[in-house]
Amino acid sequence: MIEIREEKEADHEAISEVLREAFNSEDEVQLVNAIRESQGFISELSLVALHNRSEPVGYILFSEIELHTEKGSVPSLALAPVAVVPKLQNEGIGSMLIKDGMMRATSLGYRHVVVLGHKEYYPKFGFVPASEKNITGPFQAGDSFMVRELKKDALSEVSGEVVYPKAFGV
Numbered sequence: 001m002i003e004i005r006e007e008k009e010a011d012h013e014a015i016s017e018v019l020r021e022a023f024n025s026e027d028e029v030q031l032v033n034a035i036r037e038s039q040g041f042i043s044e045l046s047l048v049a050l051h052n053r054s055e056p057v058g059y060i061l062f063s064e065i066e067l068h069t070e071k072g073s074v075p076s077l078a079l080a081p082v083a084v085v086p087k088l089q090n091e092g093i094g095s096m097l098i099k100d101g102m103m104r105a106t107s108l109g110y111r112h113v114v115v116l117g118h119k120e121y122y123p124k125f126g127f128v129p130a131s132e133k134n135i136t137g138p139f140q141a142g143d144s145f146m147v148r149e150l151k152k153d154a155l156s157e158v159s160g161e162v163v164y165p166k167a168f169g170v
Contacts, residue, residue: 002093003053004100007046014056015048022083031081032061034167040064044108045077047101049084049093058084060097062105062113063167067135069160077105077113078164098125102150111154112147114162119143134159138170 007015019028035041040063049058060082067074079101084093102125105113114130114137115122127146130137133155137145149155164170 001052002058002096003050004047004096005050006044007048007056007059011048011056015059018056018059018085019081019083021085022089023081028081028083031167031169032059034169035061035063035165038063038165038167040078040165040167042108045101045105047097047104049097051088057088058082058093058097060094060101062101062110063165065114065165066163067112067158067160068163069158074158074160075110076162077110078162078168079113079115079117080168095125102148106150111151112149114145114147116141116145119146122146122148130162135162136160137162138164 015032016029019032020026042062042064045062047060048056051057062077062079065076065078067076082094082097102113115127125148127148129143130145130147133147135147147155
């Protein structure tokens with residue numbers, strides 16, 4: 001059984017281990033730690049997946065970013081990272097984390113979320129290339145830079161550039 005809940009401080013080392021196992025790197029551990037220390041951190045959107053109520057086996061983080069438009073700055077979210085320990089990948093845990101996180105983000109009043117990720121994976125959650133919504137980012141990622149409206153037509157009259165906080169190192 002998988003349970004999803006907000007992270008607790010006591011989970012931090014286990015989350016770091018999930019990230020190390022999933023990405024075989026320290027980069028995402030450093031990213032998460034930097035985001036936790038930033039103004040963009042939203043504790044309600046830092047979620048762990050527990051397997052049989054024990055240690056975390058999955059993790060997702062949505063943090064606040066800005067969309068700079070001609071009319072000013074609009075708050076948005078970045079989905080980064082999402083991770084599941086390798087032995088439990090392809091079991092639906094990542095999907096559960098993404099869906100649960102987007103529901104929580106919607107209930108908090110957020111209207112859209114961006115992700116830089118696999119262009120074959122994220123469309124099943126409603127993500128489309130950001131360029132289709134007149135949204136640009138700080139990198140040349142093509143269709144791998146995607147956006148999802150959490151509220152219908154939330155981007156219909158908005159266009160601009162996503163600006164990540166310093167924690168992202170962009």
